[in-house]
Structures are given as C-alpha cells and as structure tokens.
Amino acid sequence: MSSHREAPAISKDPVADNTDTYAFVSPDRPDTVTLIANYIPLEGPDGGPNFYSFGDDVLYSIYIDNDGDALPEITYQFRFKTKIRNPNTFLYNTGPIGDLNSPNWNVRQFYSVTRIDSTGRHELDDDLKCPPVNVGIRSTPDYEDLAKAAVHELSGGTRVFAGQRREGFYVDLGSIFDLGALRPFQDLHLIPLAAHPGVDATQHLSVHTIALQIPKTLLTSDGSNPSDPTNSTSVIGVWAAASRRKSRVRVGDDVDEAGPWVQVSRLGNPLVNEVIIPLGKKDLWNSVAPSTDSQFQPYFAHPELAGLLPVLYPSPPAFPNLKAYTKERVDIEAIFLTGIPASILPTAPTFTGTTLAEMIRLNMAVPPASSPSINGVLGGDVAGFPNGRRVFDDVATIEIRALAGATIPLVDGTFTPDAAAGAVSDFSAAQFSSGSPPGADRYIDNFPYLGVPESGFDVPS
Amino acid sequence: MARLTRRAFLQSSVGTATGIAAAGAVGLATGGVIGAVVGDTSEVAAAANEPMVAHVRIGSRGDVTLMVGHREVTVRDPVLVNRMRRAAR
Numbered sequence: 001m002s003s004h005r006e007a008p009a010i011s012k013d014p015v016a017d018n019t020d021t022y023a024f025v026s027p028d029r030p031d032t033v034t035l036i037a038n039y040i041p042l043e044g045p046d047g048g049p050n051f052y053s054f055g056d057d058v059l060y061s062i063y064i065d066n067d068g069d070a071l072p073e074i075t076y077q078f079r080f081k082t083k084i085r086n087p088n089t090f091l092y093n094t095g096p097i098g099d100l101n102s103p104n105w106n107v108r109q110f111y112s113v114t115r116i117d118s119t120g121r122h123e124l125d126d127d128l129k130c131p132p133v134n135v136g137i138r139s140t141p142d143y144e145d146l147a148k149a150a151v152h153e154l155s156g157g158t159r160v161f162a163g164q165r166r167e168g169f170y171v172d173l174g175s176i177f178d179l180g181a182l183r184p185f186q187d188l189h190l191i192p193l194a195a196h197p198g199v200d201a202t203q204h205l206s207v208h209t210i211a212l213q214i215p216k217t218l219l220t221s222d223g224s225n226p227s228d229p230t231n232s233t234s235v236i237g238v239w240a241a242a243s244r245r246k247s248r249v250r251v252g253d254d255v256d257e258a259g260p261w262v263q264v265s266r267l268g269n270p271l272v273n274e275v276i277i278p279l280g281k282k283d284l285w286n287s288v289a290p291s292t293d294s295q296f297q298p299y300f301a302h303p304e305l306a307g308l309l310p311v312l313y314p315s316p317p318a319f320p321n322l323k324a325y326t327k328e329r330v331d332i333e334a335i336f337l338t339g340i341p342a343s344i345l346p347t348a349p350t351f352t353g354t355t356l357a358e359m360i361r362l363n364m365a366v367p368p369a370s371s372p373s374i375n376g377v378l379g380g381d382v383a384g385f386p387n388g389r390r391v392f393d394d395v396a397t398i399e400i401r402a403l404a405g406a407t408i409p410l411v412d413g414t415f416t417p418d419a420a421a422g423a424v425s426d427f428s429a430a431q432f433s434s435g436s437p438p439g440a441d442r443y444i445d446n447f448p449y450l451g452v453p454e455s456g457f458d459v460p461s
Numbered sequence: 462m463a464r465l466t467r468r469a470f471l472q473s474s475v476g477t478a479t480g481i482a483a484a485g486a487v488g489l490a491t492g493g494v495i496g497a498v499v500g501d502t503s504e505v506a507a508a509a510n511e512p513m514v515a516h517v518r519i520g521s522r523g524d525v526t527l528m529v530g531h532r533e534v535t536v537r538d539p540v541l542v543n544r545m546r547r548a549a550r
Contacts, residue, residue, distance in 0.1 A: 249516045249528075256518060 004041030007282035015055035018267035037240035046456035070357030136457025166451035198427035211448035237359030290357035348382035362388035
C-alpha cells in the first residue's frame with residue numbers, strides 16, 4: 001500500500017516501483033525542503049545473497065512544479081552503477097564492512113545526480129557512494145555510521161542520500177485488502193469478526209530511498225526564500241517516477257537497451273493509484289504525467305471506496321450520511337488535484353490553480369510544527385499532510401477519514417459527517433496513544449529522517 | 462519447417478522461405494541469411510502485421526537481427542546497417 005505493488009505491470013518490476021514520496025520543510029534545517037522518493041516495496045531485510053539494490057537500468061526522477069502548470073520546472077535524475085570486486089564468489093561481502101571503501105564489500109553501488117532546470121542540465125556528481133544494505137551484526141556491525149557516511153554534500157547546499165532505509169509507511173495491509181476490513185472496527189463489518197488491534201504489516205521492512213535536502217531558494221520560481229504562505233510562489237508540486245528504456249534485447253546473459261526513457265511508475269500523493277484509480281487504468285496512470293490527470297477526474301469526483309464503506313459497514317449503519325451524499329467530491333479533488341485554497345486553509349493554502357494534476361503540494365512558507373500531529377491537517381497541524389507529507393504522517397488514516405466524508409464540510413456546509421468518519425482507522429486509538437504505530441525507532445530527527453533499516457540477521461526473528 | 466542447425470541452414474539455399482520472407486520484410490536488395498531459429502514459415506504471413514524489432518549489436522559486422530512473433534532471423538547486410546545508422550542520426 002501507499003503505492004506498493006499498486007498496479008498490475010509495476011507489481012512485477014519492484015526495482016522501478018515507487019512506494020512513497022515525501023515532501024516537507026526540514027525540521028532541523030527550515031531553510032531547506034526534504035524530498036524523498038522510495039522504491040522497492042515490502043523489502044525483507046534478510047533478502048540475500050543478492051540483496052536489494054537500485055536498478056542500473058532504471059532512470060529515477062524527482063520532479064518539481066513551481067508555477068502551478070503541472071509541468072516540471074526542476075527535475076533531479078539519478079542513475080546507478082553496480083560494481084563487483086570479485087565475480088568469483090557468491091558473497092555480497094567477504095568480511096565485515098567497516099567503511100564505504102572496505103575491500104570486504106564485494107557488491108557496491110554508485111550513482112550520479114543531475115539537475116535539469118531553466119538554465120540547462122547540470123551534472124551535480126557522478127560517482128556518489130550508496131551504503132551497503134544492513135546485512136547483520138557480523139557483516140555490517142556499525143550500520144548507523146556506514147549510512148551516515150553515505151550522506152553527501154552537493155553544490156549549493158544540497159544534500160543527497162541513496163540507499164536502504166527503514167520503511168516509514170505503516171498500515172494494516174492484510175486486513176485492509178481482506179474486503180476492506182479495519183480490525184478495530186471489524187465487529188461492524190459485513191462479515192464480522194471480533195474487534196482487534198491493527199497489525200503494522202510494514203513495521204520491520206525496508207525500502208530503497210533517494211533523499212534530497214534542497215535550499216528553498218533553489219526550488220521557488222523566483223529564487224526567493226518563501227515566508228508568506230499566501231504567496232503563490234510558496235507552493236511547489238512534487239512527484240517522483242521511474243523510467244526504463246523503450247527497447248530491451250536479451251543476448252545470451254547480456255542485455256542491450258536502446259531508445260528513449262519510458263515512464264513505468266509515478267507517485268505523488270499516497271494511495272491514489274492504489275485505491276482511487278481502477279484496475280483498468282492503473283498502468284496508464286503510471287505511464288503518464290500529472291499534466292494529463294484531468295482524464296482521471298471522475299474517479300476523484302466519485303471515489304469507489306467512498307461508495308464501498310456504507311456497504312462494508314452496514315449494521316448498524318456506520319455511514320448513512322456518506323451513503324446519501326451523491327454530489328461530486330470537491331474536497332477530494334482539492335486535496336489531490338488542485339491543492340486546498342486559502343478560503344479553506346488560510347494558514348497553509350496549497351492551491352496551485354485550476355489545472356487538475358495529482359502532485360504532493362507543499363507550502364514552503366509554513367514552518368515545521370513544534371508539536372507535530374501524525375494526523376496532519378486533520379489533527380490541526382498544517383505543516384503535515386496534505387500540506388506536503390512527512391515521514392511519520394498517518395496518511396492511511398487521514399485518507400480513509402477524508403474518503404469517509406470527514407473533509408466534505410470544508411467545501412459543502414450542508415453536509416454533516418457520520419461519527420464514524422472521524423474515528424475510522426486501521427489502528428485503534430489505544431495503539432496510537434501508546435505511540436506504536438508508528439514506533440519511535442522508525443524515524444530519526446535528521447536527514448534522511450527515515451530510520452536505520454533493520455538487519456537481516458535480526459529480521460525476521 | 463523443422464528446426465535447423467546453423468550449419469545446415471547456411472548450407473541450404475539463400476532462397477529458403479525464411480530467408481526470402483525475412484529479406485522481403487525489410488526490403489533487402491542483397492544480403493544473405495546467416496542464421497535462423499525456430500518457426501513455421503506459415504506464421505510469416507500471419508505475422509505480417511505483428512510488431513517487428515530490428516537489433517544491430519555490432520554495426521561494423523553488418524548484422525541485423527530481426528525479431529517478429531517468436532521468430533528471430535539474422536541477416537548480414539552492411540549496406541542496410543549503414544542506411545539504418547544514417548536514418549537513426
């Protein structure tokens with residue numbers, strides 16, 4: 001979920017599969033914005049001997065629209081290259097990996113970073129080191145330091161990291177995809193079972209992260225450092241993607257590739273292609289740009305899940321008001337396709353104009369919250385989702401509640417949300433009160449903010 | 462057509478059905494078939510509207526491998542390769 005294996009074609013191509021995209025003002029460097037694009041879904045820490053890595057044959061991209069036209073004024077591209085020291089062993093490492101130059105580390109990955117903007121194409125670096133994966137106590141005994149050494153400084157105050165991190169997205173996968181059940185509320189489900197706390201299915205998994213920390217002045221259309229949330233230059237739209245070459249020919253154990261890059265995956269807001277776009281359009285969604293998203297507008301106007309909730313939770317009816325609501329879901333369109341206007345969210349508007357385009361919209365003039373809420377704007381914290389997205393935001397709960405009708409009154413004062421719309425979640429209130437999910441060790445308080453991945457020796461235990 | 466070994470195929474006439482079909486498909490004036498794999502020639506007509514991929518791995522040899530349906534044919538035609546290179550500029 002979020003966007004893990006969300007479409008038929010990309011579910012068969014994990015290294016190119018965007019799983020989550022994040023965009024937020026860096027809490028410890030508030031003059032910068034952190035952008036994170038995660039790939040490779042449901043990555044088990046023990047996946048050896050050929051541990052997970054980025055694809056050498058994939059073009060990874062992060063796009064930024066800074067003038068509301070849904071086209072990228074700024075693009076960051078990443079290309080990876082794997083180098084094997086000794087092809088005559090099956091081992092990932094032949095001894096402990098003490099640093100990024102360790103001769104014991106056999107399968108290493110390097111990458112280039114390119115920025116494309118109105119001034120041209122700029123190769124920022126072409127030989128940056130990824131850290132190894134967290135193999136285990138014998139192979140990567142001081143993993144935290146190894147990963148820290150793989151945070152690189154680029155020109156102009158930009159930082160970059162590419163490598164394995166802890167999965168930040170939490171969700172009860174097994175229950176949600178079992179006919180839309182939410183364990184804490186499953187006693188009210190069409191096929192009832194006793195209520196039960198949610199299961200954090202991604203708790204111990206890893207992802208492959210590409211993270212950038214960029215001065216705001218390198219992101220705004222006029223080079224300014226935004227301070228006024230009502231100024232349109234304060235808002236950027238962000239999405240990430242992966243592309244493959246158009247032609248691929250296998251020749252024995254070798255491969256020839258040629259032709260232009262073809263986009264095979266894209267991701268702005270979480271869960272959109274997952275639960276809003278229908279099966280027959282999911283691969284199309286992944287292949288096109290946000291500027292063409294008006295073709296998908298009907299699925300936002302009448303989301304399938306909003307229609308299913310009253311059916312799945314019928315007795316006593318949990319969503320009678322939602323069931324009776326037949327108007328277009330302008331609230332959902334605002335959250336995902338246009339941004340939220342100042343008339344609704346005066347302290348953190350994300351409206352970028354009438355162009356329908358699904359992007360994470362971040363108002364960069366909104367400072368980081370001193371006491372953030374994982375429920376973001378729904379929790380009264382305008383520095384969180386859907387004003388950008390932080391690593392710890394509970395996007396599954398926020399979106400379920402929005403689809404259940406909690407956000408309709410923002411655009412339609414005649415509607416009263418069902419009580420359940422403000423309560424539904426895949427986890428119980430008691431679980432959230434205890435802090436798990438998401439769990440304290442899942443994140444760190446500095447770049448790249450996603451926690452240290454669990455080791456293959458320890459997980460599964 | 463039965464499966465052919467490369468040697469047997471090279472010993473046969475250049476004008477085999479496979480060779481003619483492959484050459485005709487790309488409008489070859491010259492060029493001999495130097496290898497082929499599996500495939501019933503009756504498939505060729507049926508495959509006339511199927512996508513075809515031309516693959517030039519080492520241009521200096523003048524070899525073009527054509528893939529259509531489940532069939533693959535390699536022809537040696539330096540003139541064709543040069544024309545393709547020019548067209549791709």
